[in-house]
Amino acid sequence: MISIAVAHGLILAAILFVLGLIGLLVRRNIVFILMSIEIMFNAAGVAFVLGGSRWMQADGQVMFIFILAVAAAELSIGLALILQIYQRTKTLDTNALSKMRG
Amino acid sequence: MEIAFYIAALVAIVSTIMVITRLHAVHALLYLILSLLAVAIIFFVIGAPFIAALEVIIYAGAIMVLFVFVVMMLNLGKAAVEQENQWLSAKSWLGPGIVAVILIAELLYILLSLQSARPEGTIIGPKEVGTSLFRVYIIGVELSAMLLLAGIVGAYHLGKRKKQTLHRFMTGEVE
Numbered sequence: 001m002i003s004i005a006v007a008h009g010l011i012l013a014a015i016l017f018v019l020g021l022i023g024l025l026v027r028r029n030i031v032f033i034l035m036s037i038e039i040m041f042n043a044a045g046v047a048f049v050l051g052g053s054r055w056m057q058a059d060g061q062v063m064f065i066f067i068l069a070v071a072a073a074e075l076s077i078g079l080a081l082i083l084q085i086y087q088r089t090k091t092l093d094t095n096a097l098s099k100m101r102g
Numbered sequence: 103m104e105i106a107f108y109i110a111a112l113v114a115i116v117s118t119i120m121v122i123t124r125l126h127a128v129h130a131l132l133y134l135i136l137s138l139l140a141v142a143i144i145f146f147v148i149g150a151p152f153i154a155a156l157e158v159i160i161y162a163g164a165i166m167v168l169f170v171f172v173v174m175m176l177n178l179g180k181a182a183v184e185q186e187n188q189w190l191s192a193k194s195w196l197g198p199g200i201v202a203v204i205l206i207a208e209l210l211y212i213l214l215s216l217q218s219a220r221p222e223g224t225i226i227g228p229k230e231v232g233t234s235l236f237r238v239y240i241i242g243v244e245l246s247a248m249l250l251l252a253g254i255v256g257a258y259h260l261g262k263r264k265k266q267t268l269h270r271f272m273t274g275e276v277e
Binding site: 007008009010011012014015016018019020021022023025026027028029031032034035036038039042046049050052053056057058059060061062064065066068069070071072073074075076077079080081082083084086087092093 | 107108111114115118119121122127130131134137138141144145148149150152153156160161164165168169172173175176178182185186189190195198199202205206209210213214224226230231233234235238239242246249250252253254256257260261263
């Protein structure tokens with residue numbers, strides 16, 4: 001029915017992952033960093049589903065559901081942390097946060 | 103069906119590029135939702151309709167709405183946009199950008215040199231996924247349930263505003 005080369009799907013996943021990585025490295029606003037992490041999660045999910053569809057197994061989709069759960073938990077904690085950081089320092093700059101004496 | 107895959111892939115890549123270059127957080131979020139919807143189309147095309155529905159409902163629906171709410175609560179103004187503009191100067195992103203482009207070129211070369219076409223596609227529906235999820239991967243379901251519980255407790259604890267006692271009889275929230 002559909003005959004897309006697996007390589008093309010993997011290339012898409014790789015491009016999305018690298019774009020997320022670039023965003024993570026370049027941006028200094030903590031909200032954008034969290035968004036880039038979501039992009040990378042999603043790219044990993046694309047690779048998993050593609051692998052599952054290549055071998056005609058449901059395992060890839062099961063892994064995507066786990067990725068979804070992990071992303072939801074990570075994002076809720078991350079957003080709560082962002083709110084706390086903003087209330088305390090009135091900025092979202094990660095450089096300003098490095099002045100925290102840990 | 104093949105053309106749908108390529109168009110959706112193009113939309114996903116372009117909108118992801120827009121996400122990491124926008125200055126305004128809400129614009130970036132809207133592009134991110136667009137990118138997730140494009141990925142959902144890709145899932146549908148490669149024969150995973152259940153995952154496509156989950157991507158739209160949970161990722162683009164629930165998780166991104168949570169993101170939008172928090173960005174609205176932060177209420178970032180024009181000053182934040184100017185600061186971002188200042189940070190996104192060419193000399194700050196050129197170095198990591200070039201290295202990342204080299205990496206992706208290498209990866210593309212490796213992936214293109216291994217040509218393996220997918221066999222005739224079959225659609226893997228919710229039934230197979232559910233059977234596999236609750237039979238083979240039941241321990242994973244339990245572990246992710248514990249993870250989500252920890253997430254709930256952590257988000258509640260972190261999101262709580264600290265009450266400051268000014269006086270014995272004057273208790274009020276800070277800000």
